[in-house]
Amino acid sequence: MGQLARSSDEVVRLTPSSGARFSHVGERLWLDFVNTDDMRHGARFDLLRDFESLVRFLEEAGILDDERSSGMRRRAQQQPAGAAASLVDARRTRAALRALAERGLNSEKARQDALSEINRVLGRSAGTRRVEPRADGSFARSFVPVGDAFAALIIPVVESAADSLISGDLVRVRRCGDARCSRVFLDHTRNGRRRWCEMATCGNRAKAARFRARHTDGRAASA
Numbered sequence: 001m002g003q004l005a006r007s008s009d010e011v012v013r014l015t016p017s018s019g020a021r022f023s024h025v026g027e028r029l030w031l032d033f034v035n036t037d038d039m040r041h042g043a044r045f046d047l048l049r050d051f052e053s054l055v056r057f058l059e060e061a062g063i064l065d066d067e068r069s070s071g072m073r074r075r076a077q078q079q080p081a082g083a084a085a086s087l088v089d090a091r092r093t094r095a096a097l098r099a100l101a102e103r104g105l106n107s108e109k110a111r112q113d114a115l116s117e118i119n120r121v122l123g124r125s126a127g128t129r130r131v132e133p134r135a136d137g138s139f140a141r142s143f144v145p146v147g148d149a150f151a152a153l154i155i156p157v158v159e160s161a162a163d164s165l166i167s168g169d170l171v172r173v174r175r176c177g178d179a180r181c182s183r184v185f186l187d188h189t190r191n192g193r194r195r196w197c198e199m200a201t202c203g204n205r206a207k208a209a210r211f212r213a214r215h216t217d218g219r220a221a222s223a
């Protein structure tokens, strides 16, 4: 079997191998967050298993730096009930954002529900917004909460969703073309034809299936 070429107009980004467990193929923070509700072998697979997973996701996404994530871990040890509640809350937000990603364009209800959820999260926490330099020379927004630090954790996630709504990006949000895959992403391609969450997984699986279909029945495919 020949090498399957990667098409250049599809975004190929692999998860870093250094212990990373989350996919970052969504092109927007809120879509990567939705993708923590993943599928494996056709069955639902929740990558947000515990509060630690939530902190890890936010670390990988560059939302929490070392200092802040250590602080969150300490606080979670001191207040396990608060940490557990914030995980339940994050999953609730995620469900509303998934509905927005998958059906927001056509469903008024999905948009309304997501808006209520976004505004619920934005409205419940006070704090200070900052722009801070990162170690690699780039800059990142940050939010330093006062009061309930747990509640503030996913504010950057809902802000990312709000940005997509405001900028009209929702029309370019797609679900992966493989029915066994639940990942969503923002299609950045100029022709709007990105079909797969990743070429390395779903894209290559589809190409391999087409290759097999062509070569097992011996007839040339029309395409």
Ligand SMILES: [Zn+2]
Binding pocket: 176, 177, 178, 181, 182, 183, 196, 197, 198, 201, 202
């Ligand atoms: Zn996929």
